[in-house]
């Protein structure tokens with residue numbers, strides 16, 4: 275098939291099945307948003323700077339934790355938009371911190387970490403502005419600040435090394451206990467034959483990597499080949515989809531394929547930073563301090579292999 279023909283077929287496949295793709299973390303999708311009381315009224319500006327935590331890193335990896343905050347300031351209204359998800363991804367900020375500490379112990383270097391500190395009842399840091407704030411205008415500067423912090427971390431990570439990776443870290447409550455890796459390709463996309471999935475990679479959140487992986491891997495091999503991130507996690511004791519042993523969710527399986535942050539901060543549009551959403555199951559991954567410490571070690575092992583293989587980065 276010619277490249278043009280492959281692109282045409284890929285766009286057909288995306289257009290046909292993307293509607294079936296699940297959004298991140300219990301999203302209500304594109305439900306209508308209603309203004310909370312006072313949402314449109316002029317009020318004094320909020321000081322939002324204390325609701326985002328950003329820590330510097332020394333390696334080409336950014337970890338974002340948008341759904342692990344637990345602050346519920348009484349001055350903020352609860353989000354009441356129709357269909358909005360307001361349940362946190364339990365312990366995912368603690369997990370991000372544990373992962374950063376595990377990198378420091380293993381290699382003496384830290385990833386950049388950006389975390390939203392507000393409960394999802396008040397703010398959803400993985401949605402567009404309207405749904406993130408529930409149309410409460412005074413929170414708009416927080417949404418802007420959160421993405422500025424991510425943009426800054428990405429820029430600095432790309433100064434450490436010209437190829438960098440962002441992980442958007444979440445938690446799911448689906449029936450199958452495995453990691454769900456989201457590249458913006460739907461479950462229906464992933465169930466297609468390899469020869470059809472490969473040309474879809476231009477629309478994935480690792481589109482730049484698809485054209486420039488140091489390993490020479492490309493296409494569907496980056497999703498479920500021997501050196502894919504899912505396979506590396508499975509080898510480290512944490513089953514993942516997609517991976518070599520679990521190439522795609524079954525038709526009956528719930529699956530999150532990547533949300534707003536992955537769309538905005540990945541490389542399907544442009545830029546030197548790829549993004550992957552990782553949705554973590556609960557038991558044995560993020561439920562207890564011991565589980566989080568154990569998973570953090572596996573995360574370091576899997577991610578270091580991935581960075582070495584495809585980004586050409588190894589700790590000095």
Ligand SMILES: [Zn+2]
Nearest residue numbers: 299341363444
């Ligand atoms: Zn989430």
